Amino acid sequence: MALSRADRRSFDLRWQRSHADLFQPLERLYGANPEFESRLRKLLLARWSERPAELKDLDLQRDLQPSWFLSENMVGYVFYVDRFAGTFNGVLDHVDYLDDLGITYVHFMPCLKPRPGDSDGGYSVMDYRAINPQLGAMADFEKVAKTLRHRGMSVCVDLVLNHTAKEHEWAVKAQAGEAGYQAYYHMFEDERETLDYEKTLVEVFPNDAPGNFTLYPGFGKYVWTTFNEHQWDLNWANPEVFLEIIDIMLNLANRGVDSLRLDAVAFMWKQLGTNCQNLPQVHDLLQALRAATRIAAPALIHKAEAIVAPRDLVPYLGIGRHRGREANLAYHNNLMVHFWSSLASRKSALMTHTLKTHFPECCRNGCWTTYIRCHDDIGWAITEEDGAAIPHVSGPGHRKFLADFYAGKHPGSFARGGIFQENAETGDRRNSGTFASLAGLEAAIESGDGQAIATAIDRMLMGLALIASFGGLPLLYMGDEIGLTNDYASADEPAHAHDNRWMHRPRMNWARQGSPQLKIFEGTKHIVRRRKSLGHLAASNPTQILEPQNQSIFAFLRMGDEGPLLGIFNFSELWQNLPAAFARGHGIERFHDALSDASVMTPNEQLQIPPYGRIWLV
Ligand code: GLC
Numbered sequence: 001m002a003l004s005r006a007d008r009r010s011f012d013l014r015w016q017r018s019h020a021d022l023f024q025p026l027e028r029l030y031g032a033n034p035e036f037e038s039r040l041r042k043l044l045l046a047r048w049s050e051r052p053a054e055l056k057d058l059d060l061q062r063d064l065q066p067s068w069f070l071s072e073n074m075v076g077y078v079f080y081v082d083r084f085a086g087t088f089n090g091v092l093d094h095v096d097y098l099d100d101l102g103i104t105y106v107h108f109m110p111c112l113k114p115r116p117g118d119s120d121g122g123y124s125v126m127d128y129r130a131i132n133p134q135l136g137a138m139a140d141f142e143k144v145a146k147t148l149r150h151r152g153m154s155v156c157v158d159l160v161l162n163h164t165a166k167e168h169e170w171a172v173k174a175q176a177g178e179a180g181y182q183a184y185y186h187m188f189e190d191e192r193e194t195l196d197y198e199k200t201l202v203e204v205f206p207n208d209a210p211g212n213f214t215l216y217p218g219f220g221k222y223v224w225t226t227f228n229e230h231q232w233d234l235n236w237a238n239p240e241v242f243l244e245i246i247d248i249m250l251n252l253a254n255r256g257v258d259s260l261r262l263d264a265v266a267f268m269w270k271q272l273g274t275n276c277q278n279l280p281q282v283h284d285l286l287q288a289l290r291a292a293t294r295i296a297a298p299a300l301i302h303k304a305e306a307i308v309a310p311r312d313l314v315p316y317l318g319i320g321r322h323r324g325r326e327a328n329l330a331y332h333n334n335l336m337v338h339f340w341s342s343l344a345s346r347k348s349a350l351m352t353h354t355l356k357t358h359f360p361e362c363c364r365n366g367c368w369t370t371y372i373r374c375h376d377d378i379g380w381a382i383t384e385e386d387g388a389a390i391p392h393v394s395g396p397g398h399r400k401f402l403a404d405f406y407a408g409k410h411p412g413s414f415a416r417g418g419i420f421q422e423n424a425e426t427g428d429r430r431n432s433g434t435f436a437s438l439a440g441l442e443a444a445i446e447s448g449d450g451q452a453i454a455t456a457i458d459r460m461l462m463g464l465a466l467i468a469s470f471g472g473l474p475l476l477y478m479g480d481e482i483g484l485t486n487d488y489a490s491a492d493e494p495a496h497a498h499d500n501r502w503m504h505r506p507r508m509n510w511a512r513q514g515s516p517q518l519k520i521f522e523g524t525k526h527i528v529r530r531r532k533s534l535g536h537l538a539a540s541n542p543t544q545i546l547e548p549q550n551q552s553i554f555a556f557l558r559m560g561d562e563g564p565l566l567g568i569f570n571f572s573e574l575w576q577n578l579p580a581a582f583a584r585g586h587g588i589e590r591f592h593d594a595l596s597d598a599s600v601m602t603p604n605e606q607l608q609i610p611p612y613g614r615i616w617l618v
Pocket residue numbers: 120121123124160227263264305375376
């Protein structure tokens with residue numbers, strides 16, 4: 001397609017703007033290579049030429065307002081298309097529902113064409129250019145994306161960068177012996193090489209898929225398979241892989257995708273003698289990917305999925321030379337972990353310590369996605385050091401307690417959940433379960449105890465108020481807004497029986513009549529509405545973690561142009577007090593809760609915080 005003068009000019013200006021951000025990391029990764037540079041430029045220009053006018057206009061809008069995704073107006077909703085609405089066309093019937101809930105960012109769980117049979121929930125992709133035929137065609141997807149865009153909702157899809165399905169065309173050609181495609185993956189002829197790597201690697205699915213390599217006697221090679229056998233790790237040291245993926249990213253952006261969730265990015269670079277996670281090269285790659293799409297599809301943002309310990313997590317939003325240049329969004333798995341940790345222990349010291357010690361108050365050109373549950377298990381990313389910093393806590397002991405608690409095995413636990421992947425060697429255990437079941441709603445409903453039900457609902461609304469105000473883009477996981485409980489029948493589905501994460505991937509229940517469900521739904525909507533009315537909560541405003549002298553209270557300060565917002569959360573089922581001077585010391589003069597519209601009682605200069613209370617003082 002011929003480019004207009006103006007479009008050509010925008011491309012050239014954007015190329016200049018991002019040139020250093022793009023080529024500095026690429027040179028470190030692949031060396032200086034003018035031929036590669038000119039191929040990349042041609043590719044970007046070709047995709048830019050094909051970009052629909054409406055999206056070019058969006059590019060311009062977002063270039064003029066680059067902080068669009070940091071706004072307090074942003075609220076995300078994450079779902080499996082089939083479990084929410086059957087197909088993409090079905091989604092069109094539920095746009096009003098999303099709108100009513102206040103959603104402005106919709107994340108479709110993996111929706112590109114997966115391999116047949118078990119596909120790890122769609123994370124084993126055989127064609128990045130096609131929609132999963134069970135959900136519809138690319139045209140259906142484009143229609144939904146456009147409809148949502150016109151209703152003020154941006155669209156996120158998963159892009160798996162670390163691996164392809166072994167049925168992907170590149171892998172098939174590699175298996176057929178094409179050397180060029182074998183170089184797209186990590187392949188070894190000699191088992192000893194794989195054993196050398198294994199010495200320092202960990203296992204992601206130790207029960208289902210032990211080891212990190214798979215031997216294919218058919219073509220006589222070992223292939224790097226970090227996750228499942230059918231997921232072949234891509235070789236990002238090969239610049240051809242970079243070009244292929246950029247092409248795919250831009251193709252998706254041109255179909256109307258606003259945000260790409262870059263899956264399992266921590267694993268993208270391999271180096272002997274390391275655990276092959278979070279290596280510096282990964283950060284170079286992520287910077288280069290972002291700089292490239294910023295030239296040819298500036299409306300697109302990147303969300304990094306790295307579920308790692310705090311020290312390794314923060315760099316995904318860009319630190320040091322990558323500052324403001326890496327992912328726009330990254331999952332705050334630590335906030336999620338510590339919500340559950342404090343909920344079980346009724347104590348906030350470890351949460352306060354971890355979030356205060358390891359996390360910056362603000363990031364440049366990026367923010368966290370805050371969430372309570374997602375489609376994955378909960379891994380207890382609590383380090384030995386952080387545990388040791390708190391009296392009477394040890395990392396291993398606390399991790400064991402949490403795994404037991406959320407499997408419902410600890411005496412007095414309110415939770416119903418399962419153990420996911422028990423690592424016999426390290427003792428590591430993770431948990432599955434829905435928000436509602438882990439927070440006690442399932443057990444409470446079963447017992448018929450009205451007080452227990454009300455308490456479980458309060459735990460959930462406290463969590464939602466936390467992610468809505470902490471700082472970042474809050475993500476609601478489908479069904480949490482109506483308290484869907486564990487789907488135990490998933491264990492009877494042959495394709496899912498081996499993976500109990502399906503217990504927390506239930507189908508949507510559109511009937512949702514019960515009273516607890518309605519309370520959660522109305523409570524969620526209320527929190528979302530209030531969030532959107534408070535400019536303090538824009539992700540561009542810093543989050544300062546406070547140290548209230550109360551062992552069950554977690555608190556932070558958000559400083560906006562409007563003044564301060566003090567968030568206070570009670571992680572226990574007992575009333576808690578805080579000296580009013582604590583709030584005054586942070587600039588709060590009125591003890592009025594912007595969430596409930598009630599004034600917080602202060603007899604004897606004490607703020608009184610109800611069981612599982614969530615309070616936003618402004
Ligand atoms: C990510 C996904 C997870 C999947 C893995 C492999 O961590 O969230 O569900 O199993 O990547 O693709």
